[in-house]
Amino acid sequence: MSDFESVVERVRERVDPTPEERRALTEATARLADRARDAIADLPVEADVLQVGSTARGTWVAGDRDIDLFVRFPAALPREQLEEYGLTVGNDVLPEGREEYAEHPYVKGEFEGYDVDLVPCYRLDDATEIQSAVDRTPFHNAYLEARLDDDLAADVRLFKQFLKGVGAYGSDLRTQGFAGYLAELLVVEYGGFRETLEAIRDWQPPVVLDPEDHAEASFDDPLVVVDPTDPERNVAAVVSETNVARAIHHARAFLDNPDESVFDPRAPDPLDAAGVRDHLDRRATTPLAVVFDAPDLVEDQLYPQLYRSRDGLARGLDEYGFDVLRAATWADDRAVLFAELEVAERPAVERHSGPPVHVSGHAEGFYEKYDGDDSVYGPFVEDGRYVVERERDVQTAREFAENRLLEVALGAHVESRIEAGNYEVLVGAEVSALADEFGEELARYFDPTP
Amino acid sequence: MSDFESVVERVRERVDPTPEERRALTEATARLADRARDAIADLPVEADVLQVGSTARGTWVAGDRDIDLFVRFPAALPREQLEEYGLTVGNDVLPEGREEYAEHPYVKGEFEGYDVDLVPCYRLDDATEIQSAVDRTPFHNAYLEARLDDDLAADVRLFKQFLKGVGAYGSDLRTQGFAGYLAELLVVEYGGFRETLEAIRDWQPPVVLDPEDHAEASFDDPLVVVDPTDPERNVAAVVSETNVARAIHHARAFLDNPDESVFDPRAPDPLDAAGVRDHLDRRATTPLAVVFDAPDLVEDQLYPQLYRSRDGLARGLDEYGFDVLRAATWADDRAVLFAELEVAERPAVERHSGPPVHVSGHAEGFYEKYDGDDSVYGPFVEDGRYVVERERDVQTAREFAENRLLEVALGAHVESRIEAGNYEVLVGAEVSALADEFGEELARYFDPTP
Numbered sequence: 001m002s003d004f005e006s007v008v009e010r011v012r013e014r015v016d017p018t019p020e021e022r023r024a025l026t027e028a029t030a031r032l033a034d035r036a037r038d039a040i041a042d043l044p045v046e047a048d049v050l051q052v053g054s055t056a057r058g059t060w061v062a063g064d065r066d067i068d069l070f071v072r073f074p075a076a077l078p079r080e081q082l083e084e085y086g087l088t089v090g091n092d093v094l095p096e097g098r099e100e101y102a103e104h105p106y107v108k109g110e111f112e113g114y115d116v117d118l119v120p121c122y123r124l125d126d127a128t129e130i131q132s133a134v135d136r137t138p139f140h141n142a143y144l145e146a147r148l149d150d151d152l153a154a155d156v157r158l159f160k161q162f163l164k165g166v167g168a169y170g171s172d173l174r175t176q177g178f179a180g181y182l183a184e185l186l187v188v189e190y191g192g193f194r195e196t197l198e199a200i201r202d203w204q205p206p207v208v209l210d211p212e213d214h215a216e217a218s219f220d221d222p223l224v225v226v227d228p229t230d231p232e233r234n235v236a237a238v239v240s241e242t243n244v245a246r247a248i249h250h251a252r253a254f255l256d257n258p259d260e261s262v263f264d265p266r267a268p269d270p271l272d273a274a275g276v277r278d279h280l281d282r283r284a285t286t287p288l289a290v291v292f293d294a295p296d297l298v299e300d301q302l303y304p305q306l307y308r309s310r311d312g313l314a315r316g317l318d319e320y321g322f323d324v325l326r327a328a329t330w331a332d333d334r335a336v337l338f339a340e341l342e343v344a345e346r347p348a349v350e351r352h353s354g355p356p357v358h359v360s361g362h363a364e365g366f367y368e369k370y371d372g373d374d375s376v377y378g379p380f381v382e383d384g385r386y387v388v389e390r391e392r393d394v395q396t397a398r399e400f401a402e403n404r405l406l407e408v409a410l411g412a413h414v415e416s417r418i419e420a421g422n423y424e425v426l427v428g429a430e431v432s433a434l435a436d437e438f439g440e441e442l443a444r445y446f447d448p449t450p
Numbered sequence: 451m452s453d454f455e456s457v458v459e460r461v462r463e464r465v466d467p468t469p470e471e472r473r474a475l476t477e478a479t480a481r482l483a484d485r486a487r488d489a490i491a492d493l494p495v496e497a498d499v500l501q502v503g504s505t506a507r508g509t510w511v512a513g514d515r516d517i518d519l520f521v522r523f524p525a526a527l528p529r530e531q532l533e534e535y536g537l538t539v540g541n542d543v544l545p546e547g548r549e550e551y552a553e554h555p556y557v558k559g560e561f562e563g564y565d566v567d568l569v570p571c572y573r574l575d576d577a578t579e580i581q582s583a584v585d586r587t588p589f590h591n592a593y594l595e596a597r598l599d600d601d602l603a604a605d606v607r608l609f610k611q612f613l614k615g616v617g618a619y620g621s622d623l624r625t626q627g628f629a630g631y632l633a634e635l636l637v638v639e640y641g642g643f644r645e646t647l648e649a650i651r652d653w654q655p656p657v658v659l660d661p662e663d664h665a666e667a668s669f670d671d672p673l674v675v676v677d678p679t680d681p682e683r684n685v686a687a688v689v690s691e692t693n694v695a696r697a698i699h700h701a702r703a704f705l706d707n708p709d710e711s712v713f714d715p716r717a718p719d720p721l722d723a724a725g726v727r728d729h730l731d732r733r734a735t736t737p738l739a740v741v742f743d744a745p746d747l748v749e750d751q752l753y754p755q756l757y758r759s760r761d762g763l764a765r766g767l768d769e770y771g772f773d774v775l776r777a778a779t780w781a782d783d784r785a786v787l788f789a790e791l792e793v794a795e796r797p798a799v800e801r802h803s804g805p806p807v808h809v810s811g812h813a814e815g816f817y818e819k820y821d822g823d824d825s826v827y828g829p830f831v832e833d834g835r836y837v838v839e840r841e842r843d844v845q846t847a848r849e850f851a852e853n854r855l856l857e858v859a860l861g862a863h864v865e866s867r868i869e870a871g872n873y874e875v876l877v878g879a880e881v882s883a884l885a886d887e888f889g890e891e892l893a894r895y896f897d898p899t900p
Contacts, residue, residue, distance in 0.1 A: 244832050260585055342800075347775065350792075377897070378898050
């Protein structure tokens with residue numbers, strides 16, 4: 001048996017659910033479905049119950065405990081009624097559950113130790129008629145169920161665990177990785193786990209896959225997988241360039257040298273304050289952190305705002321001459337925008353080039369503005385242009401973070417925090433205080449891997 | 451009388467030679483020419499004597515004491531003979547003089563308080579037949595003499611003094627300014643001093659003048675004045691972009707607001723060491739100076755080497771991340787390459803971006819080179835590429851100047867000094883020690899004007 005096969009065999013033992021796990025899940029699902037049908041019987045409308053998701057298709061990784069049940073109502077039912085009836089069924093089935101809102105309301109709750117989503121949707125003949133994203137799910141389910149046999153389902157489990165291990169699993173906006181549905185489509189399309197890794201190894205982004213050969217749009221994404229149930233949708237739209245590259249890297253590395261550890265998500269020991277200071281001493285950089293109470297938002301709203309804010313901070317620092325080596329953002333109770341600087345201080349003067357001397361109106365205006373101004377050096381002439389050396393607005397990165405942060409694009413809720421002055425700026429060794437709350441994030445930051 | 455006219459009147463009184471000065475010069479020139487003709491009589495070849503230059507044409511500025519006499523030999527005389535006979539005549543006329551070498555040898559000496567150049571050349575029918583640059587001079591002389599009347603000659607004197615005042619007079623390679631011949635051509639072409647300033651005010655570089663409308667080449671210079679005696683030569687080739695801009699600036703400023711002081715070359719009080727430190731404190735920059743014994747070269751060889759070296763130093767510092775605000779070079783007994791830095795220190799690490807992860811051969815090579823290397827952070831993946839943070843070669847500007855200066859293009863004699871280690875690097879307040887030798891240069895540097 002090759003290295004590849006023996007590693008994969010060992011991983012299969014971890015990711016394949018045992019017969020007991022399967023049976024328990026099947027039984028719990030049946031009980032839930034019965035309850036749902038009982039609740040539907042009390043409604044003045046027909047509806048059926050459909051199990052979807054990885055547990056419906058046998059593609060869940062051992063230990064995952066998610067059950068997704070969809071309640072399908074007639075397409076003619078007004079949306080308001082659908083929402084009302086959907087919540088009624090949900091609350092009947094999961095009396096301890098809570099209502100959640102994606103595109104429309106559903107109920108989430110626990111049942112016999114499983115995390116259950118009970119979601120109302122429309123029963124449609126064709127995916128092109130969908131009214132909201134959840135209406136698409138039954139079509140996805142049907143498409144995959146028709147194509148997944150037991151072997152492919154097992155390979156889906158391997159591939160999902162592989163993506164989890166490398167940190168690229170999940171279409172949430174924090175991870176920007178591969179959705180479960182996308183992982184399944186790829187394994188179906190390429191024909192197995194190994195085949196999927198071999199194909200990914202050879203990806204040359206932008207990569208375009210169109211299983212049904214029916215694309216009706218063009219996409220500007222590094223990875224495009226046209227939804228077999230919707231010719232206008234890229235299933236991989238959320239996957240970042242970095243995660244595409246990460247998948248290529250790990251596919252290549254694993255095929256070259258199969259190593260079981262790639263299936264284990266990294267969990268580095270947290271750095272303590274002294275550990276952070278050691279890295280800073282070795283690197284001789286100046287870190288800067290903007291710290292504030294994390295806005296009370298779901299992750300899919302929070303992280304895009306943090307990413308936008310991190311990029312804004314880094315761009316602003318760069319523009320003022322505080323060269324950024326690397327930037328990051330983390331959130332827990334507090335949120336941090338972090339930028340590690342090569343240059344944290346600039347002189348009191350900056351060069352300001354004016355127009356070419358021969359551009360008469362503009363050039364005279366520039367010269368007259370500064371001539372006789374004791375606060376500047378010059379104007380003088382260099383390479384055909386007027387030049388002055390004038391006082392620099394912002395001499396330190398700390399000043400920028402304390403006084404100019406609103407000049408850059410920030411996430412809306414982050415901007416409110418900054419506007420209100422509800423934030424703290426840490427510079428240099430001060431950032432080591434973050435280790436208490438962000439020790440693991442700092443450990444990852446100072447030991448970056450693909 | 452307008453402001454312009456009254457200022458010009460006062461300047462005329464300073465720059466117009468008195469009748470006594472004219473007469474004395476005429477008489478001295480006649481005596482020199484007689485001596486030269488006597489010396490020629492002893493030679494086995496015919497030759498005549500021609501006075502050229504500003505004193506021949508009445509365009510010299512009062513107090514200038516240069517007499518240029520050319521001895522013209524038949525075109526058929528072999529070059530070696532011309533050089534030998536030329537030196538013979540020169541040494542006869544100026545027994546205390548010394549031999550100098552431009553394109554060919556001539557004799558330079560003092561006579562009755564005048565600085566005399568006695569230069570052998572060929573007598574030619576046409577300027578296109580010239581064998582060396584000096585053969586062109588008699589043609590220049592004839593061209594201007596035919597066009598200069600007393601009024602224009604007086605306006606040439608004004609314009610020359612104007613150029614001297616703004617620091618743009620002289621075609622030497624230190625100044626890279628306007629030659630006397632060029633100044634005269636411009637005044638002839640535009641028709642007077644005021645007309646010349648008005649024309650220059652409106653210059654839009656590149657400016658092309660072709661008085662004889664006979665150009666046979668195209669020139670890539672900010673100012674092109676096609677030599678009336680040579681269709682392939684730009685008389686203004688040496689004029690720097692900065693000096694063109696400087697002329698435009700001062701023409702505009704003087705026409706707007708005639709101020710006699712523009713005719714006076716600046717002579718700022720030298721800065722002392724404390725004065726240098728005051729500027730550095732105010733500017734909060736880090737100056738760096740490379741100091742060595744000035745190579746023993748004529749200025750036309752020395753300054754191009756110094757300029758090239760200054761530019762090389764500045765480019766090298768910039769490339770290593772030590773951002774240069776302004777650079778300069780000065781020479782006296784010692785020579786200085788000076789760069790004022792915004793950033794004099796960088797971290798111990800630098801970002802090193804590798805290839806996109808999907809470029810298989812190249813990317814694997816990069817990854818394998820750094821994977822497991824404890825001296826780097828990473829490799830990790832960012833925006834689709836491998837990245838490492840590796841040790842930076844050069845962390846301080848001083849290190850660059852002390853160890854890496856030979857990586858950049860330097861003038862040949864400067865390079866020898868650096869190769870031999872015969873130089874000193876001053877950083878920060880240390881440069882204030884330069885004030886003893888370069889106080890005036892430092893005063894100009896810290897009070898730059900157009």
